[in-house]
Amino acid sequence: MDFNTKKDGLYLFKLFGFEIRLDWTWIFLAILITWTLADGYFPIKFPGYSQGYYWIMGVTGSLGLFLSIVLHELCHSLVGRLYGIPIAGIKLFIFGGIAKMETEPPSPKAEFLMAGAGPLLSLSLGVAFYTLYRIGIHMNWPILISGVMHYLSIINFIVAVFNLLPGFPLDGGRIFRSILWWWSNNLKWATRVASQGGTWLGFSMIFLGIIQLIQGALIGGLWMILIGFFLQSISKMSYQELFIKEIFRGDSIKKYVKKDPISVEAELTLQQLVENYFYRYYHKLYPVVQNGKLVGSISFDIVSEIEKEKWPQTQIIQVMSECSEENVVDVETDVAKVLEIMRNHTIRRLIVTQQGKLYGIITLKDLMDVIFIKRVLRG
Incomplete structure (x- = not known):
């Protein structure tokens, strides 16, 4: 298992080419479900066993739920791939799972089939687990197996029914939207x-x-x-x-970029940066250059976390953020993609390059101003 602590979650594995990631909130959900099953559901439904036995059933039930949700989202993703919808991956979090689409479905039919695939899979799993439960009772399987099968049948039916509720962006809401889209x-x-x-x-x-x-x-x-x-x-x-x-349909960030931003040399100390740049221009982000080449960025947040006593001895290059997809975008990047990067990495400013050279800076505030003006004027 590759523990990747990026802000988009914990990377677990790949399934049919889709990255499966886990938000940290899922861990809380798994603990809550395991405790509820071990301390409540299984002892009431299947009395007469040791507490340790119930805890094993609880852990097994939680793992079964995890796999059920992964398969539910995988069905969405596979149908989406069939219709050419880019899927960034599958992510599980405290309220379930999500197959992250990078674009809207190309047609009402594509959305209808993609949305319906998940609940259909959950219903199928519910039937399959219930069948295994009945077989287990008939053949006197250990309650560890048949009891967990019973729970997984119920929870998959619940997942299917809940997701079919007509509230967007639940699957039922997406089915509802596809019908409205087809009609209108x-x-x-x-x-x-x-x-x-x-x-x-x-x-x-x-x-x-x-x-x-x-x-x-x-x-x-x-x-x-x-x-x-x-x-x-x-x-x-x-x-x-x-x-x-x-x-922003069809728009790149080129028309919204602030060109020719003030840059700083990598060898400057933080003391020089604060006195000659932060106190002079009051920008919160500066591109960092070395020998005329863009090498990274330095932000107000980085500097503010370093003790003032260390500013005179600390060079920018020692603490800057190196160029990466998290802080640098090409000038032809779609605005929607830029907003997604800002949201995923919780940042408000990005450096913009053209053919690898510094071009400008784009800020969330600038884009929000455009959205506000267009929203008001369009009515």
Whole structure:
């Protein structure tokens, strides 16, 4: 297992060419599920065994759920690949999994089939695990096997039904959007309506969660409320992302770049950087050059984390961020791709190059200003 601690999650393995990554929040979910199964579900459903036995069942059940969700997302990804949709990978997090599409589906049919593939797989797994459970009971398999099969059948049915709810961007919401898209031939309108469905579904889950809290179901109620807030948030975000893609469709960042930025020499000390650049120009990011060649960048955040006493002895080249896909983009890069890089790496500024040479700087604020102006003027 390759432990990669990049901000896009923990790299686990590749499956059919798709990277499988794990967000750190999944670890919390796995612990919670394992504890719930070992301390509650299995002892109640299958009494008479030792606590250690139940913990083994709990761990096995959690691993089975992990594989079930991976297979669910893999089905989305394989259908997406069939229709030429670039898939950046599969990521599991606290609320489930996601097959990360780099572009929108090319047609309503492609979206309908891609969205439906996941729930269909989960339903199939539910039937398969239930069949194995019945066979295990009939053939007197160890409860460690048949009991876990029973749990996995139920959880896969739940995953399928939940994902078929008509709230975008759940699978059911995407199926709903594909139908609206096919009927209206207007992806933007279909996305807005489907996203509103996701928002209302989120409100409904929050309301049901509050009722559960009142009735004393603390964990279930809190979980329902959290999922409701998450669904609300991601529904709005999904529509905003499509709106932004429409605004910048076909645009590279070239027309939005601030050209000929002030650069700094790699051999300067941090003291010189602060006095001659930060206090003079008040920019938060500077390209770093050495012998006329771009070698990296130095930001306000990097300098502020270093003790002031060390500034006179520390050269920029010792602490700068070297050029990489995380801080440098080509001038012909699509705006949507630049925004994705900024979001994935939680940064607000990128250095822009042309044929490997320093060209300018692009900032999130500049792009947000463009979005605001176009949103207001378009109405």
